[in-house]
Amino acid sequence: MKTLFIVTHPNMDTSIVNKRWIEELRKYPEKYTVHELYKAYPDGKIDVEKEQQLVEAHDKLVLQFPLYWWSSPPLLKQWFDEVFTHGWAYGSKAKALINKKTALAVTAGGTEHDLSVEGTLGKTLEQYLVPFETTLSYCKTNYRSFFVFYGAEHYLADNSDLPLILDRSAQGYVEFLDKM
Template structure:
C-alpha cells in the first residue's frame, strides 16, 4: 500500500479549526496517511534529524500542511526543511531520498481568495507566495503537485464549508498515490 506522510506544522493547533478538521479527516484513513505534527513531536524545537529522514523514506509521497504565516510557513517547518533535507540525503551527488516522490503543500489562508489575486489586496497569488516551496521540491528532484488550500479561515467559515473542504482534501491527496481513499463505513 502506498502511503502519504503529512507533515503538519501549526504552532497553535489547539485553536485551529480548519487544520484540526483536516487532521481528523486524515486520521480516518490510517492505511493511507501518516499524520506527523511537528509542534507536538518537538515541543522543545529540537528535531531528531535521523528519525525524520527515516519517516520520510518510509512513505511514497509527502505533504507539507501549514497555515500561511506572514506569507510563509511557521518557523518549525522552515527549521525542519533546513535540518532534514540535507546535502547527501535530499540533494547533491548522493542525495536521492526524496527524488521522484510526489510532494505537495496544503495550506490554510486566513484571508479570502480574492485577496490572493494580482488585482487583489496583496497583489500576489497564492501560487506566487508558495513558489519557494515549489522550487525547493523541484530542487530535490521530487515531483511538485500544485497546492491545496482553504481560503478565509479567519472569517468564521461554516462547519459545512470546512467539512466539504476536508473531504476535498482527502480526494486531493488520493492523487498523490493514484488511489481513491477507502470508504469509511
C-alpha cells in the same frame, strides 16, 4: 505505501481548518500518517535521523501548514534546514526524495481575492508558495501542486454553515490526495 503529512501549526488547539483536516486524515490510517511537528518537537530540537527515516518510509509527502506571514510557521523552515541535508535531499549522491510525490496543503486567512493580483497585496498564493515548490523541485521530487482553504479568518465569526464548509473542505482535501 502511505502518505506522510508534515503538519506544522503552532496553535493546533485553536485551529479550525487544520484540525478538521487532521481529523479527516486520521479516518484513513491505512493510507495516511499524520506527523505534527509542534507536538513532536515542542522544544524545537528536531531528530534529523528520525525525520529522514520517516520521510523515506513513505512514498508521498504533504506539507500542511497555515500561511504564516506569507510563508510557513518557523518550525517548518527549521525542519527543511535541518532535515533536507546535502547528500540526502539534494546533491549528486542524494536519492531519498527523487520522484517522491509531494504537495502542499495550506490554510490562508485571506480570501481568494485577497491572495490574487487584484487583491490587497497584489500577489497570488502561488507566488507566496514558490519557495516551497522550488525547494521540492531542487530536491527532484515530483511536485504535485497544492490544496488550499481560503478565508479561514473570515469563517471564525458566527457562521452557522461552518461545519458544512469544513466537511466539504476535508472531503475535497481527500479527493485532492487521491489524485496526487
